[in-house]
Amino acid sequence: MTHLLPPSHSTLDDAQGIAYGGIIAGFGLLILTSLGFVTGQTAGMAVLISYATGWSFGAVFFVINIPFYWLGWKRIGPAFVWKSLAAVSLLSLTTAVLPRYVHFDLLHPAAGAVLFGLITGSALLALFRHGSSLGGIGIVALYLQDKTGFRAGWTQMGFDVAVFALALTLRDLETVAWSFLGAVVMNMVIGINHRRDRYIAT
Template identity: 70%
Template structure:
């Protein structure tokens, strides 16, 4: 009888969370450079940033605070601690990186593909180390537990509402390219992150 594979060490988790947060932060810099939008709490923070001129990092950090209580109840303190770390790292990097990372002319199709891939890789790294970027996914799981309404549908409804609001702040073509980025992101996760395959 084979033994179960060893879990991640503390160093493994630290590296994975740092990597995932960094990739997501690079994606945010490119995404905002192109004027794109996205879904989930990151998308909400970006829309608030566009509408108010406030920096994305602090807005994103504050928006996620209410979700930690739900995360604690649903997933426990370890998940919350790791997710808090990931959100904090992303929030700080989103403020610092634009000083050192600049993008020139980028075709929106290429930008959408890069945003989707970068964010997808970053989120996969976070998921595989028991972390997340907080937010609506936790609410979706809570609603699913309480009512049976699927968590995926909760996230889809929220994202659809975000993209509709985005049409009041961005032109339809930009929102369309943003949607392509969201599709690439979700396909990246769906194809490359399966619990029945990943065992580390």
């Protein structure tokens, strides 16, 4: 029986995938913050810090990710870290620039939550499939999936629960509930679709 090697992504493939993931994730964060919502993962921690202090989300998010790059470098490899750094930088830049050009006059919380989940889930899938992430807990989740087979989406959802518990100290219950819906949709997109036994390009 002939065993075919999995197809490899070209540099251009990786570049467009990382650009899509970083920018679209930034658009998802614009939806999130326009409604005053919170989210999970490292981005959720950065959002909470931004709400509490007034500091720029992009700057907080970039700095919060720095310690996780060490784990990524040691456990996954330098290529993954450089790709993740590019994605995080694009997200931080997008969240700083995009509000000058995009705003929402009408956005129902339910629609915003679902759209955030779908958009951000697709962005994270693109990053994962091109050997990248948005840093932080995403690095830990991918490491665990590669080593144990435990789905990255489920690891992230567990972390989300802790972040949302903290969010209740800064936001009202209704806002946190809508936010949690968005996180569930996002993690369902990742948990169902990100499977190494089905998507084998490298």
